[in-house]
Amino acid sequence: MAEQSSNDCDSLWSGADLVTMRDGAWNIIRDGFIAVTAGRIVAIGPAQEAVRFNPTHRHRFAGGIVTPGFIDCHTHLVFGGDRSAEFEQRLNGVSYADIAAQGGGILSTVRATREASLETLVELARERLALLMADGVTTVEIKSGYGLDKPTELCMLRAARCLGEQMPVEVVTTCLAAHAVPPEYRDHPDDWIQVVCDELLPEAHAAGLADAVDAFCEHLAFSPAQVAQVFEAARKLELPVKLHAEQLSALGGAELAARYQALSADHLEYATDEDIRAMAEHGTVAVLLPGAFYLMRETQHPPVAGFRQHKVPMALASDLNPGTSPALSLRLMLNMGCTLFGLTPEEAVAGVTLNAARALGLQASHGTLEPGKVADFVHWNITEPAGLVYWLGGTLPCEVVYRGELR
DSSP states (O other): OOOOOTTEEEEEEEEEEEEOOGGGSOOEEEEEEEEEETTEEEEEEEGGGGGGOEEEEEEEOOSSEEEEOEEEOOOOOOOOSOOHHHHHHHHTTOOHHHHHHTTOTHHHHHHHHHHSOHHHHHHHHHHHHHHHHHTTEEEEEEEOOSOOSHHHHHHHHHHHHHHHHHSSSEEEEEEEEETSOOGGGTTOHHHHHHHIIIIIHHHHHHTTOOSEEEEEESTTSBOHHHHHHHHHHHHHTTOOBEEEESSSSOOSHHHHHHHTTOSEEEEOTTOOHHHHHHHHHHTOEEEEOHHHHHHTTOOOOOOHHHHHHTTOOEEEOOOOBTTTBOOOOHHHHHHHHHHHHOOOHHHHHHHTTHHHHHHTTOTTTSSSOOTTSBOOEEEESOSSTTHHHHOOSSOOOEEEEETTEEO
């Protein structure tokens, strides 16, 4: 067998403008090329420099742009049941409290998820994930949190792992057992936190099911003190943490998360200047979730100007879940991030590429088009990257390359 030249590569992709998102900015290479070997980018640059490479396969795009693969860094897409009837009730004036009193709300999803088999959860989630993938998603985070008992939480995490094994997408799993107080622990929530810390997290970690740990810090969920217990347990297992924080009120959850070097704090409508400064100091990403803001008809906007001022990276995600954000398009979140929260198109696209990678601890390998990074990228039949934010609905034609292969 002939020795491989240093300029040999598995594939070479050219014929489009490359929106590299290096440093979170467009950083466009007009008429560029990408050389790929073993699923990694080995070189990138203007087309005239491609002549030094000897690829096994060549692929030439007919114009358009290429971006890094999109990363949806906050989803709850594994669950059982359907809550569209509750959505109709809310639109007809029934309060969330009344729906909950009828057995609805998150507990209806918990019941349906507990009743579903692993196979059912995987099949239902496949359909949702396929729609996200059609929007150029190549990496997705999936949380547990609708089991609220040990067997079902572990089953949800297994379902997420199955999706990553069965579909051409990278799946990052997060244990969100501290999502809500289980009905069995309604009068003694501290006991559930103890189960999470002493039993569930160690078992999930030992089985290789959890890449990170999350919690919901809110008056209707868990207090900062309870969340701190979960974070201490995660720290002992050397698992990174994230936090649903400051969505409905200011409890100092984002500042708490930052003190634990959290990868991200998410929602953040009520984040204070103290929260922002702590996040900036510890490198915690702000994950903005416009789908939930929109569906819940919120009026308190996340402090985008403060994040900009203190250079806190901002990510965007679908928050795909059955109750407050049944969003099946990450590209729609780009538009919502701009129209609802005032992001620029460049900030929005950075929010689903480099900054989303940061929110998952993957910035060294994902999120930009640069040598050494995973060869996940998307060719779009549009002339400028702002078009990704501009178009609403439908399917924007694209070709997705996942780990160096057309998906």
